[in-house]
Amino acid sequence: MSNIGETTLEIDLSALEHNFKYFKSKLNPQTKFLGVVKAFAYGTDMVVIAKKLEALGTDYFAVAYVKEGVLLRDAGITSPILVLHPQPINFGVLIDHCLEPSLYSPRILKLFLEHANEKKQTHYPVHLKFNTGLNRLGFWENDIDYILKTLDARNELKIKSIFSHLAASEDQGEREFSLTQISTFKKTANELKEKVDYSFFRHMLNTSGVLNYPEAQFEMVRSGIGLYGYGNHSEIDKHLKPVATLKTSISQIHKIEPGESVGYNRGYTSDGYRVTATLPIGHADGIGRQYGNGKATVIINGKHATIIGNVCMDMIMVDITHIDCKEGDEVIVFGKESSAESFANSSGTISYEILTAISQRVKRTVV
Known part of the structure; x- marks a missing residue:
């Protein structure tokens, strides 16, 4: 039976490759690239998109929830996967699938530490989310001492990265606010760096941030909507292809x-x-x-x-x-x-x- 006329979402992987290369061209050679594939890869197909991005050389993936990360692991994705909003009930599954959690509050840090201890983990990679003005998720700058005190003399966890999120990276009218966020994040990262005896990497820029604040690339950037062909501005959209x-x-x-x-x-x-x-x-x-x-x-x-x-x-x-x-x-x-x-x-x-x-x-x- 013919499928002509069936409602269909076509996924163009050549468009995805074009967009990936466009954003990579805006980065320093050493800057890592994280592809955001949450929400079924922005409504497309998470597995198909992740496999293509992995083949193109994406360094990291990000999902919102543990279930999404498990889906990628079950499909054979081996690259590191950051879970941006993990829920404590899923911490055990997260560890079993070698997913890397964003820890964003004293409560979440404490609960994940308990799970890592129960599963006898050593130096399990975690990412610390700091709130610099979006006021959605994240530790505050003055939580650093609490974090280090909690981890002191413990070997279950190791800080893999610290990160934050710009609130209005696409809005040039909010440029001063964005620069303040970047400055706050740098200060937080420097303070943490002085107090730990190992290195971690930093990331803050999203799609619009990559284009508008290239000086804040740090060691990695994240792109979601841009990969799928939209740059939050008509002038940027001209350079992208809808997937x-x-x-x-x-x-x-x-x-x-x-x-x-x-x-x-x-x-x-x-x-x-x-x-x-x-x-x-x-x-x-x-x-x-x-x-x-x-x-x-x-x-x-x-x-x-x-x-x-x-x-x-x-x-x-x-x-x-x-x-x-x-x-x-x-x-x-x-x-x-x-x-x-x-x-x-x-x-x-x-x-x-x-x-x-x-x-x-x-x-x-x-x-």
């Missing part, structure tokens, strides 16, 4: 007379003779209700078709009055022709959200 293209097809075409309504709660009422197309994709696939009622468009035969009425669970309807098309024709929701950033902006959100929202029931194919 994911979301495609579907026209299931049925309707001719609508003046005054007729379309969809649930009569969300759209025609002001004249219209032609609509119904597509097999809806909010259960990640296209939320906020994109309906004239907000977002899709591409059919090179032309924009506006989503009309309320988005259904499994379907959306679009206005094709001005488009020469037929049932079965391909529809591009977002991708190279019309970016996920543009699609997201139509409803006041960002590319991160629409990319990571694409349901796992949507078929993934690699091109």
Whole structure:
């Protein structure tokens, strides 16, 4: 049976390679590169993306939760994996799979130390997250003495790196704030360096940070959204290639007379003779209700078709009055022709959200 017309997320690995090389070109030769593959690699396919990045020479990976790291290990990924937000209930599994935790608070440090002791670990690599202004996760600068006192005369853990996160690296209007964050992080790193008798590495820059604050590369940088083709700025996007293209097809075409309504709660009422197309994709696939009622468009035969009425669970309807098309024709929701950033902006959100929202029931194919 043919799969033509099935809603599909195409993953372009040549685009991924292009983006990886673009960001690598911005780094000093010795700077390590961490690829962020959390959230199913920003809605694509975590294993496929990680394997390609590992083959390209990525030094580190980052995931949000332990379950994601386990998935990578089970798929054969051998590179170091940083877990950015590990939960204590999963510490045992984390150690069993040689994942490296971010420790970000006195409570988490104490609990992980207990697990490492129970599993008879020696010098298990950990990464200390410091809060420099994002106020989300992280130790404070004045926690250094507590950390060292907790680890004093213990050999279960070893600090592999310390890191922080810029709050507004893409916003030049917040440049002074970002520079203050960088300065605070340098001060924290220097203080810790003076008090431990071994070396560790530092990382702070995310995708926009790599481009806007190259002087703060330290020993490693992290890139997430940039790898998938989005640079948080239209000028940067010109240098990148979207990795994911979301495609579907026209299931049925309707001719609508003046005054007729379309969809649930009569969300759209025609002001004249219209032609609509119904597509097999809806909010259960990640296209939320906020994109309906004239907000977002899709591409059919090179032309924009506006989503009309309320988005259904499994379907959306679009206005094709001005488009020469037929049932079965391909529809591009977002991708190279019309970016996920543009699609997201139509409803006041960002590319991160629409990319990571694409349901796992949507078929993934690699091109």
